[in-house]
Amino acid sequence: MSAMLPAWAQSSPTQGGSMQQPMQGGSTQPSPMQGGSMQQPMQGGSMQQPMQGGNRAASLNAVDRQFAAKAAQSDMTEIQTSQLALKRSQNPQVKQFAQEMIQQHTQSSSKLKPLAAQKGITLPKSLGTENQALLTQLTKLSGKQFDQAYMSGQAKAHAKTQAVYQNELKQGQDADMKAFAREVLPVVTAHLRMAQSMVAGR
Numbered sequence: 001m002s003a004m005l006p007a008w009a010q011s012s013p014t015q016g017g018s019m020q021q022p023m024q025g026g027s028t029q030p031s032p033m034q035g036g037s038m039q040q041p042m043q044g045g046s047m048q049q050p051m052q053g054g055n056r057a058a059s060l061n062a063v064d065r066q067f068a069a070k071a072a073q074s075d076m077t078e079i080q081t082s083q084l085a086l087k088r089s090q091n092p093q094v095k096q097f098a099q100e101m102i103q104q105h106t107q108s109s110s111k112l113k114p115l116a117a118q119k120g121i122t123l124p125k126s127l128g129t130e131n132q133a134l135l136t137q138l139t140k141l142s143g144k145q146f147d148q149a150y151m152s153g154q155a156k157a158h159a160k161t162q163a164v165y166q167n168e169l170k171q172g173q174d175a176d177m178k179a180f181a182r183e184v185l186p187v188v189t190a191h192l193r194m195a196q197s198m199v200a201g202r
Contacts, residue, residue: 061173068116072123074161075109077131088146108184151199158192
């Protein structure tokens with residue numbers, strides 16, 4: 001498939017373990033979802049007992065709830081579109097990227113779901129209108145057209161997801177949600193850069 005996308009084959013941004021780095025290192029550190037690190041109140045003392053009783057939900061603001069919903073939809077979208085890429089794409093670089101998306105967004109989702117449940121948040125089960133439109137578009141494509149649409153969609157989706165995570169860190173209230181966002185944001189940023197690099201290298 002090098003004739004299809006020569007620049008991708010010449011310099012694969014996924015080689016050398018660059019996709020694994022955001023998730024490694026941090027995985028050997030105590031997870032912000034474990035131990036007492038999530039018990040810390042927010043600065044200013046506005047959250048005195050975030051993990052006790054009804055205060056779990058009381059610690060959330062509208063930004064926290066919106067963040068959880070959008071992060072969940074992002075994970076689902078990345079997983080489903082990437083599963084399609086493994087079936088439709090014939091380009092080894094695209095398939096490798098897709099495999100990384102499935103693996104790392106599955107990890108992200110596995111951390112978000114119990115956190116949301118702990119906070120009393122019901123996560124959406126649908127992709128959302130815009131994400132569903134992308135998935136539907138991809139199901140109609142194949143070959144080079146699929147690769148281009150998939151990678152372009154990945155770049156745009158990760159740019160939006162990055163903004164969602166950054167907004168949570170700036171305007172979110174719940175310490176646990178912010179810790180999750182802080183942990184996953186570097187992974188989202190790495191995905192965005194890789195997708196942009198592959199799109200630019202077409």
